[in-house]
Every structure is written in structure tokens, then in C-alpha cells.
Amino acid sequence: MKHSTKQIVLSSRPKGIPVLGNFEIKNIELPELKDNEILLETMFLSVDPYMRGRMNDAKSYAPPYEIGKPIMGGVIAKVIKSNAAKFKENEIVTGNLPWQQYSITTEAGLLKIDTSLAPPSYFLGILGMPGLTAYFGFLHIGKPKVGDTVVVSGAAGAVGMVVGQIAKLKGCRLVGIVGTDEKANILKEEFGFDEVINYKTTANIKKSIAEVCPNGVDIYFDNVGGEISDAVVSNINFHARIVLCGQIALYNNIDIPMGPRLQPMLLTRSVLMQGFIISNYQTQFSEGYNQLS
């Protein structure tokens, strides 16, 4: 039986902030399922900040999306039909898959998920790329110690919230930076953040950080970059660790943005700044899954 499917394709590369016209919904007919192929029905799509980078035609850790081809990303899907030995009908899987209702793929890169551990959508969050990113970035680069002051920007995001949970488990003082009062309240009341700053309503972000971090900042888990990060770095401690996880504030920039040179501060205070992507830790993923679940 042939399937037709809707798909979301990149029709042109965005300049600055993406607009609806950069995307197009197409209807296509899927071919017959061949040997070793699997037909999937999409359950959940993950929309992640790094995807903005893939819309540009530039060298990065993930290759650019092609014009006229569907957006690819983290997906949870159900097996509708399988001609591959490893997968059976009705099993739930995750992989890097196209934004389509139905898609045909091979075994390569497809992972069966254990839905007795957690509901399927969790495997795009705490047990997926965001959870693993938080786990390895915070523990392996941030190296938290009891009593450290930790600042997380983009604190209400999928990665930021997991960093916050781990920081509290490690006995750190935890400060989040977010963009709405609603997020600030949830993080303080439900997720145990010691302080949360709404950068949009704060008159002076640098001063606000200094006030809630009277002993300075030992670990900065940076999801956003830009002026928020400048403000955190101005409060950074000797021997601090800056984990570069995301630079959302800059993803829509066309030119390389300018900012204060941070090297003199990093030098005089012996600070470590480390960029990373989660695939650096691929060989240690099982440790991450076990600890996070």
C-alpha cells in the first residue's frame, strides 16, 4: 500500500529571523517499501535552536539543510510496517528524521525507545538530546562542586531546566536567567531555582546578577550569548568554568556581531571557556541515559 504524506520543506534560506515564506508544505507520494526499509508515522518533532544554523549555507557541526528538501531533526515515531529485522510493527523509535507525517528509512541511526522507562516524548527532552547536552556539558565541563554559584541562561529551555535540576542535586546555589515572569515563577516555585532574573524587565542585568551572586559566578552554563553573557562574565570568579552550549541571541545575525573582548577577563581570572556539542560524548551516552532516567 502506498502512502501520501505532507512534508515541511525549506524553500529559501532565511536572512536574519526566519519567516513563513522560507518554508513550504508539500504533498508527496511515498514509494513502495523496499527490503530493509521501515515505514514510520511521526508522533513528535523536536524544534531546537541549533536548527537555525542548519538553515544557513555555512560550515558547522551539522550540514546545512538543502533547499527544496524537508527539515530534518529529532523525531519520535511509530513503526507502521517493517522490512528490517531489527524493528517490528507498533514499536516506538527515535532518530534524525524528516518533518513528514510518514517517512521511509533504514535501520541506520534509528533507536528503539523503552516506553516502560518514560512516555515517548521524554526521549526528545530529558532522555534525549537536550538532557544529554545538559548532563555532559554541566558535569564534564562545568565540574560543579558543593556550594558553587551556578548561572544558567535560557534557564526555562529544554537544556537549561535539566542543568538546573542537576545543579541542585550537586548542592550548588542556582540562578536562572529567563525572558518572562511566568517562566521565572515556575522555575522558583516548582524547580528549586534559588533566584531567577527576567532580563527583559531588569533595569541593569549586570547589577542584578551581582546582587543575586554576592560571591561571584563559579559556573556559567550559556545557552544564549550576547549581552546577557557579557553581564554574567563581568561577575565571573577566579577559576570559573563557562560552558558554551548555545548562542541563541546570535543565531539570526547575518554578520559576526561585536561585543566586549572577554579574553583579558578570562586571562586575569584564570577562567575556562569551552564550546561543545553533544556528539563529542557519543561513546558515553549510556552513562547519561542511566543517570538521567
Next chain:
Amino acid sequence: MKHSTKQIVLSSRPKGIPVLGNFEIKNIELPELKDNEILLETMFLSVDPYMRGRMNDAKSYAPPYEIGKPIMGGVIAKVIKSNAAKFKENEIVTGNLPWQQYSITTEAGLLKIDTSLAPPSYFLGILGMPGLTAYFGFLHIGKPKVGDTVVVSGAAGAVGMVVGQIAKLKGCRLVGIVGTDEKANILKEEFGFDEVINYKTTANIKKSIAEVCPNGVDIYFDNVGGEISDAVVSNINFHARIVLCGQIALYNNIDIPMGPRLQPMLLTRSVLMQGFIISNYQTQFSEGYNQLS
């Protein structure tokens, strides 16, 4: 017997580039030598870039110089008279001492040097702060591997030249950046640098670096900061290490200088940037002395 001595004092804090008027030569009378004190005659003074920072009234790893007090720094001196058990007349010592012909000090922080190992002035260079800085910064942060491409800015300086020697011993491809053709020639002909760029005569420093580093830059040992560093970072490899040792280009700045934001590059290429000062490695100095001599 009382001694009189000349001393060089900081008479006012420089704004931007220091001028002669910021300093003053004074003649003072030294007091009588007390118990446990040592009278020293200065042989060599070390003039180091970090001293510019101490002329400002700002928080850093070393406290600011006081107005009206002598400049302090690395000094090699001869013991003229000693009331301290550990030091004897005519011994050669090193320490952080005032810029004076004669000075009186205690045992604290004073180190006897072994002049059978090398001439006294070497203990302000390869066997002093610059040598140890190069040794620990390059090996412990840079972590060189055979075949790595290493770029050193300020390559003809006291630290840069030692980094270059160690890099060649470790089997790295070695590129230096300097400011005169004379320095460039010496580094290539006498010190085994594979390529040396004179940033003052190069039309496009970014392109020049790309040309002599066809496989990108694995380790950048940064003594200067500013636009030279921007050019190196634009050629940085995945998993590269940037050792922040000095930021000479910025030491005379009054305001925090602006530059391109480097975090997106550090993030997408999983780069480590680490500031350090040599006192972080104080407990391992004996390893450094042994290896360097």
C-alpha cells in the same frame, strides 16, 4: 654601614600608553639592617607585559602598584650582607623585589639560584617566570600532539620563544606571529619556526594565517589578543585549544575594547579557551625547572 640607593617609583597612574612622567627616580637612605634581614644589590630587573596591568588601580591577579612606591618585579640580586640564617654573602638570589640598586628584604619569597645550572640572568627567562609560563601553559592547557599546527603570537617574546622550542620538541608544525622582519628571520633561521608572519607588513593577516596553516590551527598560544587573535581564531580547528597567556594589544586600553564575538565559533567547533597565570601551577614548579634546564 648605611646605604643610599636610587629607586624608580610610580608617580602617577598612566592613562593609555605610559609616559616618562608617570615615573620618578628617587634617592633614598636605607635603614640599618635588622635581625633576619638581608641587604641585596640588584643585578638584573625583569620588565614584563603584566606590569602594565599593575599600574592601574583595578582588581587583577596581582595587586596594583602604589603611587609613590617603587615598581616591583622579578629581580636577580647578590647578597651583600645577611642577618638571615638561610642566605650568605655573595649568594645569588631571585624574588619579587623593588626596582632599586640596593634593597632590604626578609627570607620570605626569596629563592637561592644555582648558577652552576645557567648564568644568573637565565633565571628571569627560560628558568624564570617566562619559561615556566610557557611550559605549563603550552603543555597543560595546549596539550600538544605530534603533527598539531601551533600558532604563537608575540612569538619573539620571552614566553613565545620558549613555547616555540617546546612545540618543536613535541613534533608540532610551528607558526609564529611577530612585528618586525628581523624577529621573523631570527625565529625561522635560528629557532626552527616553520613559518613566521610579520603582522605589520602582511596585507591580510587572516589570509596569511590560512595560507601557512592549510590544515587549520590546533593550538593557539595567545600572548597579544586583539585583531591578531581574531585572525587566528577564524582559522581555528574543531577541538582546538586556545591558551590565553597575554593580551598585550589591550593592556593600554582605557575602556573595554570591542571585537567580534567569538563564542559562536568556539561553540560550533568545540574549542577550549583557557586563561591562566603561572601561580596556578606553583606546586608543580620543580617539574618545570627540571624539564626546562
